[in-house]
Amino acid sequence: MEEVQTHRPDRRRERTRQLLRDALTALIIEKGYDAISIQDITDRANVARPTFYLHFRDKDELLFSSVRDIYEDLAQRHYQMEWTPEAILSAETVDDSDFQHIAENAEFYKVMLSKRGSITFLLQVLDYLTEVTMKDIISLMVPEGSQSRLPPGFIASFLAGAEIGVVRWWLANDMPHSPQEMALIxxxxxxxxLAWAVDMPVPPSDFRVES
Amino acid sequence: MEEVQTHRPDRRRERTRQLLRDALTALIIEKGYDAISIQDITDRANVARPTFYLHFRDKDELLFSSVRDIYEDLAQRHYQMEWTPEAILSAETVDDSDFQHIAENAEFYKVMLSKRGSITFLLQVLDYLTEVTMKDIISLMVPEGSQSRLPPGFIASFLAGAEIGVVRWWLANDMPHSPQEMALIxxxxxxxxLAWAVDMPVPPSDFRVES
DNA sequence: CATTTAATTTACAGTGTGTCTTATAATGGG
DNA sequence: CCCATTATAAGACACACTGTAAATTAAATG
Incomplete structure (x- = not known):
């Protein structure tokens, strides 16, 4: 017996939700995610504590309600381009929207991808990156009917993890390069x-894993 | 005025600490890190709750007291070998001790690198990997007096992140390859x-970032 | 066996959570 | 503009977990 609550439009509702969202992001930057209590959020938003539970089950639900549209927007920007194998491997058509987005919200990510952040959030981002990368890998292989040497899921997880690592380095070092540069590097x-990165040759290899 | 407590050896001490460590790891696998209370741990260990605080400040301190020696052991195993630029880039001398260790503690890592884990732990592992990789990169460049195209910290963060991503993929897919295979892949x-992985050529590039 | 130290037991104050009730205020529809 | 509806406020409650304290019991060491 699922009771689905349908809400007629009401300014008070959206206003309160926005106040809570804003309070959360401000508090995250100030004191880190874990240290924030529901009381903190409602105090900052000038809202009664029980009101919080009229809108969100817990802190995580509020957090993800704040970031969901961001990732939809990012994915949409990424897929505005028609990705072909050539485009993905070419340095001319590098997509820097991810790094752009990180730069625009540097303070937020600096906290949320640190010990003061949230593992749920970090893994959400990692999964998002894996998924997007996966689609790129697929579009890299399917049109040719070609087989990659490694399982696509492996490669996508590799690259997504690498991206998180690099973003953390970038933020920790106060963003010494522009988003465009970062995307290119x-x-x-x-x-x-790595062989290219340190400018040393490795012998060719026909090593292959059946997926 | 630092009051350093010096403990004469006493079986009760080490016994209690070990009981707490064992209780924690068992509980992590059962219900995830975050859901565990101090009470849970002491109940499982058959120890009074105030006793916990005689040994550890909080859950995190207990956790890291459990894993510290593991990483010392791993690093020591890794550095038993004299790493030369050739050895690092050669497929003959791949070090699989990391994957071996993960496989031996698969259940533990499956939880701790998931939403039910701990961001502090995940980042600790990431930082450990970055540090170890960094030393490898350095040993790759210094003996030649050569310069890498990219800042070593960047490369190390890239590779460490990639390793976490791959380990998560490996665990999520119930370890379809042996540690040796994984290390080789x-x-x-x-x-x-990536160009090698999907078996497509990219033009050579003399792109370089001054570190 | 005696001394030292660890652990137990009980208790307490503090903080946060999730829910409930009653009262008040704002909103959108008619 | 008024009214029915719905969101919010205010206060209170039971519950769980934390960190610490005091007094007592138990165990290990030499």
Whole structure:
């Protein structure tokens, strides 16, 4: 017996929800995610504590209600382009929207991808990146009917993890490069690997894993 | 005025600490890290709750007291070998101790690197991997007096993140490959990059970032 | 066996959670 | 503009967990 609550439009509702969202993001930057109590959020938002539970089950639900549209927007921006194998591997068409977005919300990510952040959030981002990368890998292989040497899921997880690592380095070092530069560096390292990065040759290998 | 407590050896002490450590790891696998209370731990260990605080400040301190020696052991195993630039880039001398260790503690890592885990732990592992990788990168460049195209910290963060991503994939897919295979696959992908992985050529590039 | 130290037991104050009730205020529809 | 509806406020409650304290009991060491 699922009782689905349908809400007629009401300014008070959206206003309160927005106040709570804003309070949360401000508090995250100030004191870290874990240290925030529901009381903190409602105090900051000038809302009674029981009101919180009229809108969100817990802190995580509030957090994800804040970021969901951001990732929809990012994915949409990414897929505005028609990705072909050539475009993905070419340095001319590198997509820097991820790094752009991180730069615009640097304070937020600096906290949320640190010990003061939330593992749920970090893994959500990682899964998002894996999924997007996965689609790119697929579009890289399917049109050719070609087989990659490694399982696509493996490669996507590899690249997504690498991106998180690099973003953390970027933020920890106060963003010494522009988003465009970062995307380009990342692209070179991803496509060409460590041997290129340290400018040393490795022998060719026909190593292959059946997926 | 630092009051350093010096403990003469006493079986009761080490016994209690070990009981608490064992209780924690068992509980982590059962219900996830976050859901565990101090009470849970002491109940499982058959120890009074105030006793916990005679040994550890909080849950995190207990956790890290459990894993510290593991990582010392791993690092020591890794550095038993004299790493030269050739050895690091060669597929003959791949070090699989990390994957071996993960496989031996698969249940534990499956939880701790998931939403039911702990961000502090995940980042601790990430930082450990970054540090170890960093030393490898350095040993790759210094003896030659050569310069890498990218800042070593960048590369190390990239590879460490990639390793976490891959380990998560490996665990999520119930370890379809042996630790040795995983280390080998990882090695190929790290050194040769995406172009190799999907078996498509990219033009050479003399792109370089001054560190 | 005696001394030292660890652990137990009980208790307490503090903090946060999730829910409930009653009263008040704002909103959108007619 | 008024009214029925719905959101919010205010206060209170039971519950769980934390960190610490005091007095007592138990165990290990030499």
């Amino acid at each position: 990342m692209h070179h390292l991803c496509t060409r690997g | 990882m090695h190929h992908l790290c050194t040769r990059g």
